[in-house]
Amino acid sequence: xxxxxxxxxxxxxxxxxxxxxxxxxxxxxxxxxxxxxxxxxxxxxxxxxxxxxxxxxxxxxxxxxxxxxxxxxxxxxxxxxxxxxxxxxxxxxxxxxxxxxxxxxxxxxxxxxxxxxxxxxxxxxxxxxxxxxxxxxxxxxxxxxxxxxxxxxxxxxxxxxxxxxxxxxxxxxxxxxxxxxxxxxxxxxxxxxxxxxxxxxxxxxxxxxxxxxxxxxxxxxxxxxxxxxxxxxxxxxx
Numbered sequence: 001x002x003x004x005x006x007x008x009x010x011x012x013x014x015x016x017x018x019x020x021x022x023x024x025x026x027x028x029x030x031x032x033x034x035x036x037x038x039x040x041x042x043x044x045x046x047x048x049x050x051x052x053x054x055x056x057x058x059x060x061x062x063x064x065x066x067x068x069x070x071x072x073x074x075x076x077x078x079x080x081x082x083x084x085x086x087x088x089x090x091x092x093x094x095x096x097x098x099x100x101x102x103x104x105x106x107x108x109x110x111x112x113x114x115x116x117x118x119x120x121x122x123x124x125x126x127x128x129x130x131x132x133x134x135x136x137x138x139x140x141x142x143x144x145x146x147x148x149x150x151x152x153x154x155x156x157x158x159x160x161x162x163x164x165x166x167x168x169x170x171x172x173x174x175x176x177x178x179x180x181x182x183x184x185x186x187x188x189x190x191x192x193x194x195x196x197x198x199x200x201x202x203x204x205x206x207x208x209x210x211x212x213x214x215x216x217x218x219x220x221x222x223x224x225x226x227x228x229x230x231x232x233x234x235x236x237x238x
Contacts, residue, residue: 001102001125001165002195002217006049007208007235008081009042010199010222011035011072013065014055020223021174026059032226035065039072042225045232049079049101051199051220057085058106059141073099083130083167089118096123104167106130107140110147110154113161120162127165128197129158133184134171151184152191165195167220173201177223180207182214189215208235 012019018038019029032038039050052072056064063069063085073080083104086092092103092115108115109129119127131138131151138149155166168188170181180201189196195217202208202221211219225232 002049002197005212005216005238006218007047007232008049008051008197008218008220009038009045009047009225009232010051010053010220011038011042012053012055012222013068013084016065016068018226019055020226021055029055030223030226035068036071036075039076042232043076043078046236047078047232049081049218050076052080052082052084053104054082054084058083059144060085062087063091070098081128081167083128089115092119092127093122096126102126102128102164104128104130106132109158109163110138110140110149113157116158116161116163120164124162125164127163128167129155129163129165130167130169131155131158131188132169132171136184139171152187155188155196156191159192159194163194165197165217166192167197167199169198169220170200174199176201177203177227177229179203180211182210185211185214185216203229205230205235205238209238212238 013035018032021029054065079101081102082100087108133151138147185198197218198211198216199220202224
C-alpha cells in the first residue's frame with residue numbers, strides 16, 4: 001500500500017473549494033482555491049498519493065462534493081484515498097469501482113463496524129478506517145460527537161475486521177500549525193500490524209520526521225503545505 005514512508009498532501013473540499021479547518025471546527029477554515037488545480041499542483045510536485053476529504057459530507061452525513069472529487073480523479077494519475085460522507089457499502093464500492101483506491105470510513109465504521117468487513121471482502125485492503133481523536137477519545141460526525149472509544153483499542157478491532165490501514169488524526173492539534181504529538185500515534189502503531197497514517201498538527205519538517213520515527217507509514221499534510229511552511233519535495237527527502 002505504501003512503498004516506504006509517504007508524505008500525502010490533503011485536498012479537503014468544502015463548497016467546491018479547498019479548505020483547511022482549525023481543530024476540525026466548522027467555519028474556521030481558510031480557502032485555498034480550486035481542488036483540481038491543487039491536486040494537479042501536488043502531483044506535479046511529486047505526490048504519490050492524494051488525501052481527499054468531502055468536508056460537507058463529513059458534517060452532513062452524505063457526500064456533497066461529488067463533482068469536484070470526480071474532476072480530481074479525472075485529472076490525476078496517482079493513488080487517491082477519499083473520506084467524508086461515505087456511510088454505506090454501496091457508496092464505498094461505487095467509489096472504489098470509479099477510481100478511488102482507498103475509501104476512508106470514520107463515522108460509518110463506528111456506527112456499523114461490519115461495513116469494514118463487507119467492503120474488504122469485495123476489495124481487500126481498500127478500507128482505511130479513520131480514527132479521529134479529541135482528548136484521547138475517538139470522535140465522529142465531523143469531529144462533533146464523542147464515542148467513548150480508545151483509538152488504539154479501536155484500531156485493533158478494525159484490523160480484525162479487515163481494515164487495510166488506519167488513519168489517525170489528532171484533532172486537538174489539527175490545522176493549528178503548532179506541532180504534533182507522537183505518543184498517541186505510537187500507541188496506535190503498536191496496536192496493529194497494518195499501516196498507520198498520521199494526521200494533525202504538522203508545522204515543520206521536524207514534525208514529519210518525528211511522526212516517521214513514531215512508526216507512521218505515512219503522514220497527511222494540509223495547512224503547512226498550503227501555507228508554504230515547507231515544500232513537498234523537502235518533506236519527501238527526509
